[in-house]
Amino acid sequence: MQDDSVTSATRSDRLTPVLHDNDFLAKKLSVYVQLTERERSYLAELQSRQVQVARGRELAHQGERGQAAYILQSGWACSFKLLPNGGRQIIAFPIPGDIVGLRSMLLRTSDHTFSTLTDAVVCRVEEPRVKQALNEFPLLGSAILWATSRDEAMVVEHLVSIGRRSALERMAHFFLELYDRLRLVGLAKANEYTCPLSQAVLADALGLSAIHVNRVLRQLRERRLLTFHEGVVSIHRHNELAALAGYEILEEMPIVRREIDTSQAAG
């Protein structure tokens, strides 16, 4: 029914707002607040200038100042810190719809590096445009800040995982959290999603060795709880997995509905 090859569309996109289907950011924010058509199109315009980025390229280094944020459109990325002894700790995995470097812009640089893990498409957003967005669309702004605080809660949860959970619990928790994040933007099927992370990358994220990641994955497979094979994660027993990981859903996600739009023309 629907044409999903947007890039090669010949007819005018102006007539049908096809962009909305790919606007993962709008999809994510819609969970928190019901977006108006004006807000949707403003978001679409923010993301109009898209840039291709090859796998393994670094988007932002430590200590950069002249700030811009990036909205990830497609592909996977990670932010990490390197240690003097050669080790690496991955902080987070931005997925499509995530805004990267917003904090560094609003506040100040917290120095870690962003790097793409696959070929990706991003939109660069300069600082003044973000401030304009926050001023002109306050509810949109609060939704964006909601998403940002959610990201920070995930870093804290990550800290808890590495500090006080076993490798098995950690892995289970990680995949469950990722599942919920991807579902939020419609990138996960029921109990299944694609995940192009190597075991070495997983290791750097979970504070384990790549070899032990392999063994833990085997355990999860043998317990018939979760399978990770050829870039596809399949969750077999969600409840048992969540119990094992001590996993709680990230937010109760209250949908903020406008009070019948009192501030705008009332019908």
Added chain:
Amino acid sequence: MQDDSVTSATRSDRLTPVLHDNDFLAKKLSVYVQLTERERSYLAELQSRQVQVARGRELAHQGERGQAAYILQSGWACSFKLLPNGGRQIIAFPIPGDIVGLRSMLLRTSDHTFSTLTDAVVCRVEEPRVKQALNEFPLLGSAILWATSRDEAMVVEHLVSIGRRSALERMAHFFLELYDRLRLVGLAKANEYTCPLSQAVLADALGLSAIHVNRVLRQLRERRLLTFHEGVVSIHRHNELAALAGYEILEEMPIVRREIDTSQAAG
């Protein structure tokens, strides 16, 4: 020379701005921006209503909404998350001059609990006052946001520590970071500071068992790098300790000087 018993002062405090000596927040922000007298007194007024809090009391629970922030005046505290299996992971240790719960207020609640570790004094600041401060004193606001982003960078560094550093490196890094934080507000002498944390608390922060904390402390002592005894941390060989921990100073701390105060009456 100086009278340090402020609480029992009988003469009028109005005549001499003694509050400034105890205003750790102002001291911290002064590292980033040279505060005007108006900003200093505004900060002092923000912190005028002080509240005593007993040791072990919880300031903010998970998921609270009607937000307020707390400026810690004296004493120690910690923020942590509890796990279903009874474990606990401490996220951070606020010290005097730190603002607690600012993020939960500006953004939204990131659910962890704040608890005092010693008897403490805090100032409660309601949301509108913070927004007023940010609007009326933009430079003060940017300094506060700088401090906030510094706090978040510390959480990330904490994550790196637990994920990729050995117990010895972790401990060394922790005490060095704490040393720099305390120096920033004038609460550390040269290579020495008081630190009323039990080994069990340290364990919950560093992702270790209390017993292993003890052994690691012994190692640091036997290597003559650092001593932690009766609530006093003594750094004996800062350079070697920093090399061991892979420690880098938190910020280069650029002092933002006003352009000869063009906005105010020029002398």
Added chain:
DNA sequence: CGGGAGCTTGATGGACCTCAATCCCTGTGG
């Protein structure tokens, strides 16, 4: 005197790392 909280030390075991080898798949150049 007893009890509790915190610190200290030893012994043992488990979780996880490191080293090493093998296998698969893919791409590359002959």
Added chain:
DNA sequence: CCACAGGGATTGAGGTCCATCAAGCTCCCG
């Protein structure tokens, strides 16, 4: 076509780091 290299996954063997269990210590407080 094959040879080869390289990245990733898998599995085994052995060793290290750190948790757990257990006991004894000091200090403080009732």
